[in-house]
Amino acid sequence: MSAARSALLPDTALSDTRALAEQLSAQLSPSALQWLSGYLAGAAAHKRPLDADSSASDSLPVTSTATVLYGSQTGNAKRAAEQLAQRLGAEGVAVNLHRTDAYPVRQLKQETQLYVVISTQGEGEPPDDARAFMDFLMSRRAPKLPELRYAVLALGDSSYPDFCVIGRRIDARLSELGATAMHPRGEADVDIETVAEPWLDAVLAQARQQTGAAQTTPLASVTPLRTATPSRHSRERPFAAEVLGNQRISGRDSLSEVRHIELSLEGSGLAYAPGDAIGVWPRQSPALVEAVLQGTGLDGDTQVEHKGERLALADWLGQRRELTRLTRPLLAAQAERGDHAALKQMLGPDQRDALARTLDEWQLLDLLQHHPAEWDAPALVAALRPLAPRMYSIASSPLMHEDEAHLTVAHLQRGHGAAARWGVASRFLSQVEEGAQVPVFIESNERFRLPADDGRDIIMIGPGTGVAPFRAFVQQRQLTAARGRQWLFFGHRHRRDDFLYQNEWLAAHQAGALKLDVAFSRDQTDKLYVQQRMSEHGAALYDWIENGAHVYVCGDALRMARDVHATLLAIAQRHGSKSTEDAHAWLDALAADGRYARDVY
Structure with a gap:
């Protein structure tokens, strides 16, 4: 001045x-x-x-x-x-x-x-x-x-x-x-x-x-005020977190490999609250990079300059480019380069379902094998989408695990041998060893927070790895001696092999700190899911919600979250005597009030 x-x-x-x-x-x-x-x-x-x-x-x-x-x-x-x-x-x-x-x-x-x-x-x-x-x-x-x-x-x-x-x-x-x-x-x-x-x-x-x-003379740049000194680490500048533990927590006969991973945040300045997520910058599997190079006939040592950065092609593929997710623009480029009529037809306005299946089920290797085309290294790097971080709900309370963040990771994989396909981040995390470092950052999720009033009841619906944030919720409320009740709905395939964090949930249940309902879909002739358990307890669920409980849903957005949403609407109609329109308005009001929160993907 x-x-x-x-x-x-x-x-x-x-x-x-x-x-x-x-x-x-x-x-x-x-x-x-x-x-x-x-x-x-x-x-x-x-x-x-x-x-x-x-x-x-x-x-x-x-x-x-x-x-x-x-x-x-x-x-x-x-x-x-x-x-x-x-x-x-x-x-x-x-x-x-x-x-x-x-x-x-x-x-x-x-x-x-x-x-x-x-x-x-x-x-x-x-x-x-x-x-x-x-x-x-x-x-x-x-x-x-x-x-x-x-x-x-x-x-x-x-x-x-x-x-x-x-x-x-x-x-x-x-x-x-x-x-x-x-x-x-x-x-x-x-x-x-x-x-x-x-x-x-x-x-x-x-x-x-x-x-x-x-x-005119420009105004001074405005810098927003902050309530605390921010960490020097962010999405653009991730922290190299040491792996403290990497343990399989699904049974050996389970169809899904689920791992509990513990990361050290010591010295990072990163802070999180229950409900937040960790962003992980993965690296592609060397075996996948080699398979893509073979599929394109390109030399991994070829130097490629793209947007001011120069790297070997193998480094572009391994560290900077998506190889496990296809995009519509890439399909279009492959169709043109290879003059593939079937691909061009799939991109038409009347082929939405076929396109959706291809984008969901195929990876780059499948595209190269079924519809080959000639690529040069610079064009391939430009056509592939940049590698993006993957988000994982944090499965720990910072009060119970100071300077640590825990993750619950399902290794996404289908097929075997040369036909095997996997998710980039889940593959990366499933194979990372203790003592190695993982680039991470915190992703705040303000809409998925515990109630400010610890006397409020909470209802948690989290099948599979969707249970991760609820481990953080229960730990946090245990250490803060929260007064509200807790009700968890958990589901998976088999109780013996897929009851994630079983000992922790059962201990909390036996201590009277957690009401627990589970659904294991393959343990009986007729499949059983969490939404059926919710319907069975519909009257009690509605009573909890009407008396101020917060409802949280975490997991698959395309199927589970939709089914749970429909079940909540049905419960409101049956036990609250609401019309279809009033049930929708009731659930919308809960969401607007922050009492119906979803972390779905």
């Missing part, structure tokens, strides 16, 4: 201002702080300077107000939205940042500048926190929006057929309601930055032009 400015702001005022800022930073959430930083930047642009020469204020830009909405299942859309809000604030735009389930939809008709960052999940579904917003926007209740200017950044995964479909639907619906697009929709794959960064630069250039900031 200049001497002239300091003279006009007494030391006591500076002290009071600093104290107020510190108090706010300690009390507000990161999202609220992001909004506040943008708001203050906009307010500062409107203020007349405090010095005697007030004429300079006439040249300051006129600011606008923008709303940034995000819907995020894994945190990617949230990060992109926060970055957008911060950078808009630095351009002198007052910003309101909202998660979609916290946005008052009645405000939509008053908006004039709206940015939407939204992901698509599974088979064309919105993230959980955006379901109610999507229902409103697509309904007859949505208002006409002739004054609204908007931009959409859609996030998705091109290994699914409905790539970015939620962003496309929002874009089309806003246009249908009379709004005007400020910038073409961005569609980002899992290598988000490739699309997101140019899109952000473009919309920020428009914001700068609108506020007139390009013709």
Whole structure:
């Protein structure tokens, strides 16, 4: 601060201002702080300077107000939205940042500048926190929006057929309601930055032009306040976590190999809460890399330069590229290079089911074997999607296991010998030895948190490895002497080989700290699943929920989570005497209140 400015702001005022800022930073959430930083930047642009020469204020830009909405299942859309809000604030735009389930939809008709960052999940579904917003926007209740200017950044995964479909639907619906697009929709794959960064630069250039900031002295960059010193490690700068233990916890006769892995976070500065996830940067199996090189006839020692980086082809394939997930763009490239009519037909609009099966069941090796084509090394590197980290729910409480994070990992594998196919991260983690290092970071999951009131009951539904976060929940509530009851529904194939963490659950149950219901689908003639156990106890489940219990679901999104959702609706209709419409409204209200949370994948 200049001497002239300091003279006009007494030391006591500076002290009071600093104290107020510190108090706010300690009390507000990161999202609220992001909004506040943008708001203050906009307010500062409107203020007349405090010095005697007030004429300079006439040249300051006129600011606008923008709303940034995000819907995020894994945190990617949230990060992109926060970055957008911060950078808009630095351009002198007052910003309101909202998660979609916290946005008052009645405000939509008053908006004039709206940015939407939204992901698509599974088979064309919105993230959980955006379901109610999507229902409103697509309904007859949505208002006409002739004054609204908007931009959409859609996030998705091109290994699914409905790539970015939620962003496309929002874009089309806003246009249908009379709004005007400020910038073409961005569609980002899992290598988000490739699309997101140019899109952000473009919309920020428009914001700068609108506020007139390009013709004036730029405002100081706004840095959001934080409640604590952040770790120096992140998704872009992962921590090399030492493996403390790697133990198989499924029986030797189990059809699935499930491993309990313990990682050291000592010295990392990384902190997590129960419900959060660990992001793991895997490496491809050397055997798979060699098989791909043989399948393409390429030399792994060939040097390839791509986007300013030069590596041997084998290193690109082993460390930087997806080999176990196919994408629609890759199928299209293979079809063109090999002139494969069957592949081209599969990409047609009437072949969605066949495309979905191929993307789900095939890997790069299958594509190379069934539909060969000529590739050169640079073209192959450019066509393959960048390798992305994999997320695993943390299966430990930081109170019980200080400076550690535990994972529950199912080794995804099908076939044997030369026909064997596996998941990249589960293969990597299943084979990592004690003492080795794994690149990791923490992925916060604010929507999957224990109740702030420890007197609330919790209902946990987690078949298979979906039980992982509930191990953290039970440990945390044990050490904090939580007063609320706990009810776990767990399911798998066989009790003898697949009862993950059996001793821990039984000990908690016998101590009266855990109500436990299990379903082992293959231990009887008729298959039995957790949703059937839920139906059997429907009256008690409904009573728990009506008396304030929080419901958590973790696991497979495409089948289990849908079946559990349908079961909860049926329970509300049967034991709450609700109509179909009222049951849906009841469950939506639970979700909006944070009492129905899902961590599904």
